[in-house]
Amino acid sequence: xxxxxxxxxxxxxxxxxxxxxxxxxxxxxxxxxxxxxxxxxxxxxxxxxxxxxxxxxxxxxxxxxxxxxxxxxxxxxxxxxxxxxxxxxxxxxxxxxxxxxxxxxxxxxxxxxxxxxxxxxxxxxxxxxxxxxxxxxxxxxxxxxxxxxxxxxxxxxxxxxxxxxxxxxxxxxxxxxxxxxxxxxxxxxxxxxxxxxxxxxxxxxxxxxxxxxxxxxxxxxxxxxxxxxxxxxxxxxxxxxxxxxx
Amino acid sequence: xxxxxxxxxxxxxxxxxxxxxxxxxxxxxxxxxxxxxxxxxxxxxxxxxxxxxxxxxxxxxxxxxxxxxxxxxxxxxxxxxxxxxxxxxxxxxxxxxxxxxxxxxxxxxxxxxxxxxxxxxxxxxxxxxxxxxxxxxxxxxxxxxxxxxxxxxxxxxxxxxxxxxxxxxxxxxxxxxxxxxxxxxxxxxxxxxxxxxxxxxxxxxxxxxxxxxxxxxxxxxxxxxxxxxxxxxxxxxxxxxxxxxxxxxxxxxxxxxxxxxxxxxxxxxxxxxxxxxxxxxxxxxxxxxxxxxxxxxxxxxxxxxxxxxxxxxxxxxxxxxxxxxxxxxxxxxxxxxxxxxxxxxxxxxxxxxxxxxxxxxxxxxxxxxxxxxxxxxxxxxxxxxxxxxxxxxxxxxxxxxxxxxxxxxxxxxxxxxxxxxxxxxxxxxxxxxxxxxxxxxxxxxxxxxxxxxxxxxxxxxxxxxxxxxxxxxxxxxxxxxxxxxxxxxxxxxxxxxxxxxxxxxxxxxxxxxxxxxxxxxxxxxxxxxxxxxxxxxxxxxxxxxxxxxxxxxxxxxxxxxxxxxxxxxxxxxxxxxxxxxxxxxxxxxxxxxxxxxxxxxxxxxxxxxxxxxxxxxxxx
Numbered sequence: 110x111x112x113x114x115x116x117x118x119x120x121x122x123x124x125x126x127x128x129x130x131x132x133x134x135x136x137x138x139x140x141x142x143x144x145x146x147x148x149x150x151x152x153x154x155x156x157x158x159x160x161x162x163x164x165x166x167x168x169x170x171x172x173x174x175x176x177x178x179x180x181x182x183x184x185x186x187x188x189x190x191x192x193x194x195x196x197x198x199x200x201x202x203x204x205x206x207x208x209x210x211x212x213x214x215x216x217x218x219x220x221x222x223x224x225x226x227x228x229x230x231x232x233x234x235x236x237x238x239x240x241x242x243x244x245x246x247x248x249x250x251x252x253x254x255x256x257x258x259x260x261x262x263x264x265x266x267x268x269x270x271x272x273x274x275x276x277x278x279x280x281x282x283x284x285x286x287x288x289x290x291x292x293x294x295x296x297x298x299x300x301x302x303x304x305x306x307x308x309x310x311x312x313x314x315x316x317x318x319x320x321x322x323x324x325x326x327x328x329x330x331x332x333x334x335x336x337x338x339x340x341x342x343x344x345x346x347x348x349x350x351x352x353x354x355x
Numbered sequence: 356x357x358x359x360x361x362x363x364x365x366x367x368x369x370x371x372x373x374x375x376x377x378x379x380x381x382x383x384x385x386x387x388x389x390x391x392x393x394x395x396x397x398x399x400x401x402x403x404x405x406x407x408x409x410x411x412x413x414x415x416x417x418x419x420x421x422x423x424x425x426x427x428x429x430x431x432x433x434x435x436x437x438x439x440x441x442x443x444x445x446x447x448x449x450x451x452x453x454x455x456x457x458x459x460x461x462x463x464x465x466x467x468x469x470x471x472x473x474x475x476x477x478x479x480x481x482x483x484x485x486x487x488x489x490x491x492x493x494x495x496x497x498x499x500x501x502x503x504x505x506x507x508x509x510x511x512x513x514x515x516x517x518x519x520x521x522x523x524x525x526x527x528x529x530x531x532x533x534x535x536x537x538x539x540x541x542x543x544x545x546x547x548x549x550x551x552x553x554x555x556x557x558x559x560x561x562x563x564x565x566x567x568x569x570x571x572x573x574x575x576x577x578x579x580x581x582x583x584x585x586x587x588x589x590x591x592x593x594x595x596x597x598x599x600x601x602x603x604x605x606x607x608x609x610x611x612x613x614x615x616x617x618x619x620x621x622x623x624x625x626x627x628x629x630x631x632x633x634x635x636x637x638x639x640x641x642x643x644x645x646x647x648x649x650x651x652x653x654x655x656x657x658x659x660x661x662x663x664x665x666x667x668x669x670x671x672x673x674x675x676x677x678x679x680x681x682x683x684x685x686x687x688x689x690x691x692x693x694x695x696x697x698x699x700x701x702x703x704x705x706x707x708x709x710x711x712x713x714x715x716x717x718x719x720x721x722x723x724x725x726x727x728x729x730x731x732x733x734x735x736x737x738x739x740x741x742x743x744x745x746x747x748x749x750x751x752x753x754x755x756x757x758x759x760x761x762x763x764x765x766x767x768x769x770x771x772x773x774x775x776x777x778x779x780x781x782x783x784x785x786x787x788x789x790x791x792x793x794x795x796x797x798x799x800x801x802x803x804x805x806x807x808x809x810x811x812x813x814x815x816x817x818x819x820x821x822x823x824x825x826x827x828x829x830x831x832x833x834x835x836x837x838x839x840x841x842x843x844x845x846x847x848x849x850x851x852x853x854x855x856x857x858x859x860x861x862x863x864x865x866x867x868x869x870x871x872x873x874x875x876x877x878x879x880x881x882x883x884x885x886x887x888x889x890x891x892x893x894x895x896x897x898x899x900x901x902x903x904x905x906x907x908x909x910x911x912x913x914x915x916x917x918x919x920x921x922x923x924x925x926x927x928x929x930x931x932x933x934x935x936x937x938x939x940x941x942x943x944x945x946x947x948x949x950x951x952x953x954x955x956x957x958x959x960x961x962x963x964x965x966x967x968x969x970x971x972x973x974x975x
Contacts, residue, residue, distance in 0.1 A: 157732055158876050160916040170915045175732045194912055201881035235885055236952040260874065278413035279727070279874075280420030282710070284884045286874035289420075291413035293402070 118182045120164075127178040128354075134162055134173040137186070138346040143339035144186055145195050145224055147202070148261035149174040150311055151346055154270070156262055159202075161195050161224070196228045204235045205284065207242070207256035208314075214323035215315030217331025221259055222314075223338035242287060248297035250304045250320050258288055258316040268308035276302045288316070367392055368400045372407045379410050382725035386418055386425055387667070387706045391493060395429040414726075421727040421873075423477060423709030424667045433472040433511050437499075438488040440479035440629040441819075441863040442786045442849060448487035451499045452476065458508045472511055478711060478867055479629035480668045483786035483849070484530050484793045492517045493670040494525050525671070529636045530793025533809060535780045536772055537760050538796050542644040545688050547762040551651055552694065554587070555580030571697035581655045585611070588655070588758065590766025592778045596753035597623060597714075598821065598845040599920075600777075603758065606748055609738045611656040613746040618658035620649050621742065622702075623719060623751040624665040627711035628822035629867060630847040633782040634752040636794050638665070638672055641756055642679040646702055648755025650689065651762050652748055653700040661702040662742070664719050667709050676704060711871035715919050716741075716749040718873065729875050730919040753782055753846070773799035777838035781846055785810045787819075788852030803842075804833040812850040817857060817936070822847040823864035824924035827857075827931035857936035858894070858943065861928060865890045868925040879922025882913045886929065893943050897950040903933060903940070 117124045120137055127136035132155065137144050148159035155174035162173045165185040173186070185191065202208075202221060210216045242255035264277040265288070280289045292299035302309065304319050312318070328334070332341055371388045375381040382404070389400050401415045419425045424436075437443070437452050456463055456474050466473040482488035485497040491507065494517055503524065510520050531538070552568040555576035568576050588604040595601045610618055622645065626634040637645055649661040663676070680702055683689040691699045710728045712718045717731035720741050741747020750758075757779055761769045770778045777799035783806060786792045790811025797806065803820070807813045820826045820837065821844040828835060828842070835841050851860065869887040874880045886909055889902050910926030917923045933940065956975040963973050 155732070157918060160876050160878055160918065163916045171733070172918070175734065177734065194916055197908070197912055198877050198916065201877050201885070205881045205884070236888070238884065260880070275411045275414065278411065278417040280413075280417045281874070282421045282423075283869065283872035283874045284880055285420075286880065289413045289416050291411040293398075293412065295413075295416075 115180050118178055118180060118184060120184045121187050125178075125184075131178050132174055133164060133166065133171075133176045133178050133184055135346075136178045137173065137184075138343055139350050141343055141347070142186070143343050144173055145227060145338075146174060147199075147220055147224060147259060147313055148263065150263055150313070151349060152311075153263065153266060156266065159198065159259070159261060161198050163191065163194065165191070192228065196230060197234070199225050199228055199230060200232075200234045202259045203230075203233045204237050205240065206258060207237075207239065213257065213315045214318060215257070217328055217334045218326070219315060219333075220313035220338065223333035223341075226333070227338050238284070240284075245290065245297050247299075248302065248320075251297055251302060251309055252318045252320055253288065253290065253297055254316050254318070255287055256316075257314050259314055260286055260288075261313060263311050263313065264288065264308045264317055267311060268302075268306065272306045272308050274301050274306065274308075276300050276306065276308060368403045372403065375407075377408060378725075379408050380723070380725040382408055382410060382415065383418060383422070383708060383722060384706060384725075386415070386422075387708050390425050390708070391670075393429075394431060394434055394492075395426045397429075398427075417727055418708075418725075421710065422667075422707075425708050429466060429470065431466045431470055431473040432514070433517070434490075434492055435472065435474045435507075436477040436480070436490040437474065438478075438480035438482060438486060438490075439476040439863075440483055440486070440867075441860050442483040442630060443479070443487040444859070444863060445787065445855070446487045448476075448499070451487055451501070451504055454501060455504050455508065458504070459511065471514075477709070478627065478870065479631075481626060481632040481635050481666070482527065483630050483632055483784065485528055486786075490668065491520075493667075494520075495527055495668075495671055496524055497527055527635075527639070527671075528793075529640055530791075531636060531640070531796075532785075532791055532793040533795040533797070535796040535798060537757060537780050538641065538782075542641060542647070542759065544643040544647065544683060545686060545694070547644075547647045547759040548650055548654070548688060548694065551584040551654060551762045552577075552580045552696070554583035569694045569696045571695070577696060577698065581657075584651060584762055585655050587761055587766035591757075591761040591769035592766075592776075593754065593757055593761060593769065594777065594839060595750055596757065596781070596845065597751040598843060600839045600843060603750060603754055606738055606750070607652060607656050610658075610746040610748045613739050615746050617660065617743075617745050618656050619742040619745055619747040620652045620656065620658045620661040621716075621719065621723065621747055621749040622649050622661065622663045622755055623714060623716065623749055624663055624669070625707050625714040625719060626752070626845075627666060627714045627871070628824065628845055628847055629864075630784060630786055630819065630822050630849040631845060632784045632786075633794055633846055634665075635669055635672070637752050637756055637782075638669065638676060642676060643683070644756045644759045645752050646679065646683060646755075647688070647762075648750075648758035649702060650693070650700050651758055652750070652755065654693075654698075656746070656748055658748075659699040659701070661700060662705055662723055663702055664705045664707060664713070664723055666707045666713075670706065673704070673706075680704075710873070711867075712873040712919075712921055715921060718919070719749065720747065727873075729873050730921075733918075774836070774838045774840060776840050781837065781844070783837070783844075783846045783848045785812075785848045785850065787850035788812055788815060788855065789850045797837075799838040800836045800840075802834050802836055803828060803848075806837075806848060807833060807850065810850070812852075814853055815850045816853050816855065817851045817860075819849040819851070819860070819928070820844050820847070822849075823867055823928050824920070825927065827860075827928055827935060829935050856939055857932060858939040861932045862890055862894055864928045868921070872921065872925070876916075876918035876922060878913045879917045879919075879925065882909050882917070882922065883925055885909055886926065890929075892952070893940060896943055896945060898940070898944045899949055900944070906933065 125140045146162040148156045157172035157175040164173045245253040268276040461467040487499040489496045593603045624634045713722045713728040718728040722728040737747045783795045869883040872879045872883040
């Protein structure tokens with residue numbers, strides 16, 4: 110894509126081309142600039158809830174995943190202040206749940222963990238909330254460990270929009286928000302979920318896992334063991350772009 | 356629950372379902388009706404509703420868990436909610452709560468073992484000028500005292516249905532202490548609508564006969580009347596009274612000009628900002644004016660459907676509001692044939708179920724559509740894609756009331772009041788430490804001092820302007836103007852006398868936001884809890900300077916990154932308090948020491964309970 114002054118904006122001083130209707134996030138990732146994100150998966154509609162992708166557009170903060178790119182706008186993303194804020198947001202996600210990387214089978218392929226490394230998290234900073242959340246291991250093939258949920262809503266959205274099953278929903282409010290499963294018993298085993306569901310495949314953390322797969326890929330060879338999330342994420346995004354937009 | 360009760364509930368849920376169309380958008384309204392009838396939403400009810408509306412059980416449970424006044428467990432034959440705004444606290448609601456619980460033999464938040472009664476605290480119920488207040492089975496009891504609590508207890512002990520309680524217990528007063536040009540006279544139903552139609556005269560705007568204006572054949576006069584009314588609204592420079600101050604005419608024009616087969620007019624009566632109660636007074640005594648403003652909006656933007664979204668706390672106004680709507684339909688001021696013009700506009704009432712976030716317009720629209728009140732993505736704006744993705748005007752109660760007066764008396768007249776950038780008048784909800792709490796109407800630009808003088812509160816040390824999400828002002832700031840040019844306000848005006856401990860105010864507000872955060876975005880969901888924990892730490896005498904730095908840091912993060920106005924404004928009061936009332940914080944700070952945030956001994960409590968031990972060796 111050749112830069113066209115009518116179709117570019119500036120991200121941390123770098124001129125970024127964009128297509129009509131693209132978000133700031135998508136344009137940045139297309140151009141190879143990583144913006145940290147957790148609730149967004151570029152294969153699905155953005156949600157703007159984790160707020161990690163917050164950037165400053167013409168002096169005002171916006172979530173880049175839902176902010177349309179506009180020609181000539183000045184966007185800041187990789188600033189000391191925004192890096193610090195993203196670090197704090199990630200720490201918040203760690204303390205509100207129960208995340209124990211060493212015992213989590215998602216370790217190495219977990220976006221929360223990889224993002225924490227990317228942002229240079231040294232600790233959780235805040236006291237842990239130690240919430241009591243129910244684990245659902247009732248299903249033969251699938252496990253729902255609410256302790257590890259970061260409430261990105263991807264399973265809810267994908268089950269609704271792609272699988273068309275509405276297996277997952279959220280209940281509670283505020284800090285008490287939790288994922289619930291659609292069945293009379295509220296358990297996965299009585300729901301319509303199957304391992305083939307897309308909603309089961311795309312949990313960014315270890316909250317929804319397919320049983321029996323824990324060590325198919327050994328530790329040390331997992332996605333973010335091989336390359337940092339900034340590289341893996343951009344590579345994946347650009348490959349997807351190449352497929353859909355030639 | 357016994358089987359008998361369950362069976363009875365099933366039958367009646369069916370009856371409730373019969374009254375609602377099979378439309379998923381009806382879900383919240385059905386749940387509200389079920390909650391009122393049975394004081395909970397049972398799993399059986401969830402199943403029946405799921406079948407009726409073809410929505411999932413999980414979706415229904417999602418709503419029951421989200422809205423404060425819905426419950427997935429039985430709350431008792433009598434359900435008492437005590438309002439827990441800071442003004443209620445200042446009037447002794449905690450003491451009344453304790454007294455009620457002890458006399459009823461019930462633990463706070465628990466149902467008595469015989470299923471008779473439960474007592475809870477809830478966010479501000481909008482009775483701050485006549486607190487401490489409570490809701491009993493949805494009906495407000497004001498000016499709670501031991502004596503009134505005793506009467507409630509006796510009635511509950513005697514199993515007297517709430518409908519047979521003495522009406523005097525449920526008396527709610529307007530306390531309209533000062534009126535100005537908007538609310539000085541009673542509003543004549545239909546007068547503003549007729550004025551708007553009469554603006555449809557010929558090009559010279561020469562007066563036309565009413566018959567001519569409303570003639571269904573007279574399409575040009577109809578259209579011109581709408582256009583001229585919009586021009587008057589531009590002339591009035593009316594800004595939305597909800598706080599953001601967006602110009603009403605701009606919003607209306609954008610809605611009108613977005614192509615769509617239908618548009619919606621939504622009136623925001625979800626006034627959840629603690630200390631606010633003007634919607635309650637307007638809907639009690641000026642409902643025609645509000646509905647007429649909505650009808651005018653429908654006329655101008657080309658909408659036939661209005662929705663009044665009203666907070667659950669005002670459920671007691673249901674019969675009254677429905678009667679006003681029915682009367683207006685009879686008078687041809689609503690319905691399929693507005694004043695005989697052949698044009699349609701009607702208003703439906705949608706009830707909230709206890710969620711402050713639903714005052715935020717896109718969350719309100721989600722709630723109207725029968726979902727959890729979660730704000731939508733920032734774009735598109737509701738004015739382009741709101742209710743059912745149709746262009747939607749959302750204005751608040753006071754804005755629509757003002758619209759009616761603009762249509763009646765003209766934009767220039769309206770703009771002649773107030774200030775350059777804040778035209779017209781504003782209702783102020785005065786509560787707290789003063790002699791005459793209530794509603795005061797002033798032209799915009801009035802100083803805090805003038806209001807304090809009029810209500811008898813001049814010795815105040817502080818006023819919380821515009822509620823917990825607003826601004827705390829001190830004595831040195833009492834000459835500041837209440838207007839968009841200076842102190843923006845939804846009208847909330849809570850007064851704190853010289854002896855009040857301003858830290859207690861902060862504690863109340865912080866917990867309010869923790870309770871009301873919708874949970875969508877990280878900074879608000881986690882930040883409100885971290886702030887509440889830090890404030891509680893200071894309250895417990897364990898606060899260190901580092902904790903205060905942390906309060907500032909989290910506040911800044913929330914203001915910058917939160918998804919919506921709730922999270923962005925939730926820390927305002929903390930920042931103000933730290934800057935202006937540091938003394939009330941400092942006297943609680945830990946001196947010459949440090950207490951780790953992690954309390955090792957407290958964390959052993961669970962192990963102590965599991966082992967049944969409480970001896971010295973089980974403590975650190």
